[in-house]
Amino acid sequence: MAIAKAERLMNLALCLMNTRRPLSKKELRESIEAYREAWHQGSEDAFNRMFERDKDDLRELGLVIDVDENALDGEIGYLARRDRNRLPEISLDAEEAAALSLAARVWQQAKMSGAASGALQKLRAAGVPFAEDSEHSALEPRIPAREAAFEPLLVAARDRRPVTFEYRKAGAAVAEQRAVEPWALECWRGHWYLAGWDRDRASARVFRLSRITGKVRSKAGGFTGTVPEHVDVRAYVARFAGEGATSTATVRLRRGAAFPLSARALATRPVDDQWDELEIPYGHGLGADLAEFGPDVLVIGPDDLRADVIDRLRAVAGLGE
Numbered sequence: 001m002a003i004a005k006a007e008r009l010m011n012l013a014l015c016l017m018n019t020r021r022p023l024s025k026k027e028l029r030e031s032i033e034a035y036r037e038a039w040h041q042g043s044e045d046a047f048n049r050m051f052e053r054d055k056d057d058l059r060e061l062g063l064v065i066d067v068d069e070n071a072l073d074g075e076i077g078y079l080a081r082r083d084r085n086r087l088p089e090i091s092l093d094a095e096e097a098a099a100l101s102l103a104a105r106v107w108q109q110a111k112m113s114g115a116a117s118g119a120l121q122k123l124r125a126a127g128v129p130f131a132e133d134s135e136h137s138a139l140e141p142r143i144p145a146r147e148a149a150f151e152p153l154l155v156a157a158r159d160r161r162p163v164t165f166e167y168r169k170a171g172a173a174v175a176e177q178r179a180v181e182p183w184a185l186e187c188w189r190g191h192w193y194l195a196g197w198d199r200d201r202a203s204a205r206v207f208r209l210s211r212i213t214g215k216v217r218s219k220a221g222g223f224t225g226t227v228p229e230h231v232d233v234r235a236y237v238a239r240f241a242g243e244g245a246t247s248t249a250t251v252r253l254r255r256g257a258a259f260p261l262s263a264r265a266l267a268t269r270p271v272d273d274q275w276d277e278l279e280i281p282y283g284h285g286l287g288a289d290l291a292e293f294g295p296d297v298l299v300i301g302p303d304d305l306r307a308d309v310i311d312r313l314r315a316v317a318g319l320g321e
Helices: 005-017 025-031 033-041 044-060 094-104 110-125 150-159 233-240 259-263 286-291 303-317
Strands: 066-069 076-079 163-167 176-188 191-198 203-208 212-218 247-254 267-270 275-282 297-301
Touching: 005 025, 005 033, 005 044, 005 076, 025 033, 025 044, 025 076, 033 044, 150 163, 150 176, 150 191, 150 212, 176 203, 176 233, 191 233, 247 259, 259 275, 275 286, 286 303, 297 303
Parallel strands: none
Antiparallel strands: 066 076, 163 176, 163 212, 176 191, 191 203, 247 275, 247 297, 267 275
16 A cells, blocks of 8 residues: 655654664665555665655755765765754743734634644744733734635735736726736725735725725736835825825715714814714825715815716716716
């Protein structure tokens, strides 16, 4: 019965790490069952090919294998010295350990939660003190990422691969094709955003993942734009949402509606028993935000913002020009 490759690699690694002298191919062949089977069923060449592949695989996984002369028969021997295959001691104080434990509980996606749990188990095995009953354990943070676009965009940003996707802007009736070089993702005010370089518009843009429709498709080739050393997604989103803008807009808001909008107001004054008038920061993307609130918002000025919101609402209603 053929022995699984993973088991074969593990046996070879154990032999190389638990010997005090280099082991020859012959000794390894006699010590590892899979090699004995390959030698009996095939030939010396079959065993040699299997051993060389396994040795290369272990080295690729990070095991340092030394080659030296075997003291018994003068042949070439192999061993993995423990002092060369040992990670430095991990030293974390209580606050650092608590922060890692808290971060590991943030992710709720199955693929990420498994990796986070595995990392904590390895750190515990290394002696890192995780206080399960500390005051931090009462915190249960959640950063959900329900959008199907989240994982492919995360992988694309990590691998520096351009992508394409259909994107429906706020207030738009149909989605548009976008070609983007993804930089980073971040959760802001309950929504996930992607910051990246929009190839068609030749500028940095942000995209809300909930507005991406269809599949995210990876494209061949690398990035054409320059990636900033530090990508502050929240700063990009805030700038596109009008935060930090030097000009202001005047809108009327139905009382009790659109709390996120009223929370950003620089000034608020009542108009009647149903409406309040707000002064809010005016910057790129504010028209899209206002259009989302539909009949609860009335733009007083400036005129270009009012026209932008009306155009968006007419597009959604299918009224065209």
